Amino acid sequence: MSGRAHIIGAGLAGLSAAVQLVGHGISVIVHEAAGYAGGRCRSFFDHKLECEIDNGNHLVLSGNHATRDFLRLIGADNTIDVHSPADIPFVDLADGTRWSVRPDKGRIPWSLMSSRNRVPGASLSDYLQSCRIMWAKDNQSVKDVISTGGVLWRRFWAPVIVAVTNTDPAAAGAVPMRQVFAETFAKGEAACRPVFFPQGLGRSLVLPAVDFVTAMSGELRFNHRLTGVHKINDKVAALEFGKDRIDLSENDCVISAVPAAVAQKMFDGIDGPNAFSPIVNGHFRVNQVFNVLPLLGVVGGTAEWLFSRGDVVSVTASAATSLVNLPSATVAVRFWRDIQAAYGLVDVPMPSFRIVKEKRATFLQTPDQLSRRPDRRTQWHNLYLAGDWTDTGLPATIEGSIRSGASAASAALVKMNKMGGNT
Numbered sequence: 542m543s544g545r546a547h548i549i550g551a552g553l554a555g556l557s558a559a560v561q562l563v564g565h566g567i568s569v570i571v572h573e574a575a576g577y578a579g580g581r582c583r584s585f586f587d588h589k590l591e592c593e594i595d596n597g598n599h600l601v602l603s604g605n606h607a608t609r610d611f612l613r614l615i616g617a618d619n620t621i622d623v624h625s626p627a628d629i630p631f632v633d634l635a636d637g638t639r640w641s642v643r644p645d646k647g648r649i650p651w652s653l654m655s656s657r658n659r660v661p662g663a664s665l666s667d668y669l670q671s672c673r674i675m676w677a678k679d680n681q682s683v684k685d686v687i688s689t690g691g692v693l694w695r696r697f698w699a700p701v702i703v704a705v706t707n708t709d710p711a712a713a714g715a716v717p718m719r720q721v722f723a724e725t726f727a728k729g730e731a732a733c734r735p736v737f738f739p740q741g742l743g744r745s746l747v748l749p750a751v752d753f754v755t756a757m758s759g760e761l762r763f764n765h766r767l768t769g770v771h772k773i774n775d776k777v778a779a780l781e782f783g784k785d786r787i788d789l790s791e792n793d794c795v796i797s798a799v800p801a802a803v804a805q806k807m808f809d810g811i812d813g814p815n816a817f818s819p820i821v822n823g824h825f826r827v828n829q830v831f832n833v834l835p836l837l838g839v840v841g842g843t844a845e846w847l848f849s850r851g852d853v854v855s856v857t858a859s860a861a862t863s864l865v866n867l868p869s870a871t872v873a874v875r876f877w878r879d880i881q882a883a884y885g886l887v888d889v890p891m892p893s894f895r896i897v898k899e900k901r902a903t904f905l906q907t908p909d910q911l912s913r914r915p916d917r918r919t920q921w922h923n924l925y926l927a928g929d930w931t932d933t934g935l936p937a938t939i940e941g942s943i944r945s946g947a948s949a950a951s952a953a954l955v956k957m958n959k960m961g962g963n964t
């Protein structure tokens with residue numbers, strides 16, 4: 542008898558697992574606690590702004606190959622804009638200096654020999670010293686391997702690392718950053734192109750994945766929260782969703798794609814990160830389309846990155862512990878001040894805004910917390926783990942969650958094929 546895969550959670554990890562498994566002809570049911578898919582990467586209609594916005598800006602680069610493969614598989618690659626050639630503009634609000642990071646075509650950044658191509662004020666030796674990140678070890682934080690003083694730190698490393706790890710950049714684990722660097726900047730320009738979602742995250746990454754799964758006879762059950770798990774010997778035997786109980790057959794598998802805290806509560810014996818970090822986003826409906834860059838790194842302000850899409854300018858502040866408990870109106874004033882300075886909108890009054898605070902946006906990516914990440918395999922023979930918090934080797938990102946889902950699906954597939962019934 543062929544088995545069925547029960548996937549718990551319809552965030553990107555769960556959707557990634559589901560699209561892989563339905564593609565292999567496996568019968569799949571995705572159980573999602575919320576009434577919608579996408580988890581921490583979602584779009585919604587905001588009644589105050591009267592338009593659709595994303596819960597937060599998501600920075601993705603062309604070197605995120607699993608994300609690109611996922612988009613192709615679900616037929617959504619045509620919904621993205623890949624900004625080519627790679628060009629990431631920055632402004633330093635302290636003195637108004639502007640520059641762009643333009644990686645070289647090849648792997649060796651020869652152009653940095655000329656000061657014109659460096660971050661203003663940074664020397665060639667600052668760049669050479671940064672290469673030490675490529676030899677980082679598991680227990681090292683960023684501050685153990687690269688200098689956290691100086692212009693290159695302030696104008697390049699700090700804004701990039703905080704965006705990628707959502708952790709104080711000096712305290713962040715160096716190894717996931719090394720991996721990101723190896724898959725993007727160290728590969729040259731073609732791997733560093735910013736990827737934009739002009740129709741929003743939901744219409745690129747989430748809805749097409751849901752459509753793909755259902756078109757392949759998979760099922761998604763929304764408002765179906767896992768509330769209990771029964772085990773017999775070394776296997777998960779039944780899943781409870783409130784009053785609804787599903788007994789698993791011999792060949793069934795379970796993929797947990799829920800956040801770390803939920804997985805640890807539901808399934809015994811699972812280790813995982815237990816400290817989290819907030820991201821605060823602000824969306825401003827400026828009611829006119831300014832001729833501004835779709836992406837701008839901001840140094841020296843409250844805002845760290847500005848994204849513009851249509852007539853909405855959105856702001857991100859990561860590792861935002863000092864902002865998350867402030868009133869939204871106070872946060873909005875600070876963000877708007879930075880938008881005005883960055884885009885030269887000094888006389889423009891603050892438009893309608895929405896502040897979105899994600900208190901547990903990701904786990905805190907320090908070496909200590911990173912060491913708690915579990916493998917996709919568990920002590921329960923038919924249970925696999927997925928999610929950005931599992932041991933992907935990458936920071937907790939879209940790319941990490943998509944890879945984790947695909948990896949859990951391939952482990953489940955091997956097991957289900959062994960049990961017989963699927964080829």
Ligand SMILES: Cc1cc2nc3c(=O)[nH]c(=O)nc-3n(C[C@H](O)[C@H](O)[C@H](O)COP(=O)(O)OP(=O)(O)OC[C@H]3O[C@@H](n4cnc5c(N)ncnc54)[C@H](O)[C@@H]3O)c2cc1C
Binds near residue numbers: 572573598599899938
């Ligand atoms: C504001 C913000 C900005 C970000 N910026 C970036 C960025 O710039 N670049 C980047 O790459 N990444 C970014 N990320 C990170 C990225 O969004 C996440 O890494 C990714 O979405 C995590 O996906 P996941 O599937 O692992 O987890 P989740 O999205 O958390 O999915 C878990 C799912 O499980 C469901 N669930 C929970 N409990 C149960 C239960 N008991 N039963 C059933 N279902 C349950 C949840 O409702 C959810 O849908 C950002 C995240 C946030 C919040």
